[in-house]
Amino acid sequence: MTAWVNTLLQGVMLGGLYALFAAGLSLVFGIMRLVNLAHGDFIVLAAFVILALMQTLAIDPFLATLLAAPLLFGLGYGLQNQLLNRTLDKDILPPLLVTFGLSIIIQNGLLEVFSADSRRLRAGAIETVSIPLGGGIAVGATQLLTLASAIGVILILNYLIHRTEIGRAFRATSDDPEVARLMGIDSGRIFSLVTAVAMVVIAVAALHLGIRANFDPTVGPARLLYAFEAVIIGGLGSLWGTLAGGILIGAAQAIGAKINPEWQILAGHLAFLAALVLRPQGLFVGRREAVAEPRAGSCTRWCARLRAGTIAHLARCGAEWVGRLVSRAWMSALRCARENLALLGRAAIRSSLPARSAFERSKVGDEERFRVEVGTRSSRHLAVAAVGVGALLVALPAFASRDLINDLIFVLTMLALAQFWNLLAGYAGLVSVGQQAFVGMGGYLLFASTIHLGIDALIAIPLCGLLVGAIALPTALIVFRLRGAYFAIGTWVMAEVYRLVIAQFKELGGGTGMSLPVSVTNQVAGIEWVKALFDVRTSAARDIITYWLALTLAIGTIALVYLILRSRHGLALAAIRDSEDAAESVGVNNFKTKLWVYVVTAAATGMVGALMYLQKARISPDAAFSVLDWTAYVIFIVVIGGIGTIEGPIVGVLLFYVLQVNLAHFGTWYLMLLGLFAILVMLFAPKGIWGYLSQRYGLALFPIRRRLVERMGATPPRPDT
């Protein structure tokens, strides 16, 4: 009993630390709607600044924090003023990507300067002081200090926000930046001050992080996730709620660790997911507005069903619904959406032509004078060229070296991942940072089905896709309760949950991973035929088959994305991305459309993951669910190439490949360069390389825009009377 009370008490104290992590995040989001994906890395950066001050000046950590605070204040002000303010707009993508880039730069910069060694801020005697509370229950002095600091920070922030003139300006700017300007408030300066204050809070958080536990440059993202969870559980805008959220996560982690030391982190995440499902608006909502979306009608309906426990019903609806969608998608792909296009096009013309009345009048009698076209001349030429290139790529193994084939496998699989992320983020507005969940699940399902069920790898790959799609459905129902930037971090949490759960399965190699036996990889269907055809050894034949699969997947991906975008669903997606409310009001079912895209994308990403791990033949949780490999690189490819275009990822993956081949051996410097490159592109050419080229030269290889074309030889328009 005493042990349990102690555990719970420890959890509560740990919650104080998480509340400290979360306070800065909450402040910044509450006032400028900016979600800082580098928040965790800033905490780690601050810890290293404190460490450096301690070492160079030979002072204790508390004094060092006091000295670090003004430095970090200045850093925060400058960063917001020079960089982040440029990204603040209605679009959530630029701030997300810029802070994601910052996260990569900070992590690798710290690795370069301080190495990957674990550090600690030594506070001396206080570390070992324990305060007995009687009955065998005791609490550490540093732990108590953390909780006290969290309460102190919240009190001070609340005073600042609600009782001072600058706090009034904070709130006014947060409510309505335009009218705030009319009051003579310089919103850029206010935002910079907010970030600067948040950095001071981060310094306090870093002090406690460093005193209580070891840290190294890579622990930032996990702190971001805890902070984010505390904010969501507490409800937006309520700092006391954030404290309660932090304590809930802390207590869940402590209890989980008590049951099984490996379950600590997982228990915290599960508590978060449970809170999200049961009370999406947060436990302690302070303001009218909640981050989690209780407003989308169909979502709440689904959620209500989930809550009522009718999971069987849900699964039935889901399955029926996916089946219907798949068949419908096929039908419309086959019909090529021709009639739809014509109809839509005509409607679009009617509403968009400025000289509407003139058009309406001239329409009678020469209905045929206009037609809607999607293709351009260059696209038609290129379609022919593409067929040629495709044929060449298929025949390539006959004369290419094995190295080239291997490189192409990498390029093609990354291209497929990039296309799907682009469909998700660039077209559906679902900015996910958690696609590694589906890559990893695809890989692990391949291993499980080939090793434990003895299924042939070629059959296993599509099967993995289907299974991952089935997993994505319930995942979506949870993460769709979050919007925008919070959706992004929510997907990341889900990926972590999958990683931690998979690591629990001893049959799949647990935390260390496993290899695919040679018997599986060398007995892929068709391998004997390829060996005979090209006269190569087994391993080379295996690569060739993987290459063909990758090629099929990549081309199939582009074709699928292209067909989706040319169909009515593509138009619906564009409408949702531009304005959710307007799309809903013209009859687009936002929730269904997004869910559909999310599940299809996940299934396809799972297939790519299965294929990649067939080629790698070795899997481990950390590699398979790596946010850097399967999401950061993919985001880089899409953003550099041009988000929201089909051509962009193709350009991006080629550039990425060139960089990877030439610079990857620079390690951390290479990653910092990628991060910097992504930030610069987002600031100065937000549409990427392809976006710039197509704007400049009017290029479109995969045209999806409907354009109005006057028929050749049609009667000239009658003069307008």
Add this chain to the structure above:
Amino acid sequence: MILLETRCLSAFYGDFQALYGIDLKLEEGETIAIIGANGAGKSTFLKTVVGLLAAEHESVILAGRPIGGLPAAEIVRAGVSLVPEGRRLFPSLSVEENLLIGAYRRLGSGYWTLPRVYDLFPALQARRHFPSHALSGGEQQMTAIGRALMANPRVLLCDEISLGLAPVVVRSIYAALPRIKESGAGIIVVEQDIVQALDAANRVYCFQEGRMSLEGRPGELSRDQIHLAYFGA
């Protein structure tokens, strides 16, 4: 003396031109009204003057000093305040905080202080600690006007202050204008309610599709003239 003048003021939303060469003058101690149909460019005009939309530097002149195209915060400091359409109070601020934020960048002392605003709109005094969204529409409009006055403007711009309010409430709000004028401010009201506008103003401008279609004193304009200027042919 001319307090505010626009010279050939044009405004754009992207490629779309919303105002075409507006010339307008506001004398000291004068109230002028801008009337016109929906989309005539009335609100655009106010937004451009106050710096929310881009303008040529020389096209807006406040007491001899060009202010066109300056950031909104600086124009407010120079002495132009806007009561925005739809009131747009800050929902997380109380009534009194909304008034106080109006004085955020105010320089020195001026006529308008918190007690004088409460004196002008006594209804607000009792509700000073209410959240701003808990007020009635009329009280919200009073708060919005008071908020703009707290900056001690030389020119007060009022965008559709009768919007969505009952006639009796509209009359009580318009009744405050003469006192504001007495404090030395020039006033420009934008109105769709022609009767109200003609009643309150010394001079009237009518906009139509981004152009000035009529200018004159309320007593000297005939119904037909206004009808033509308002609706076009």
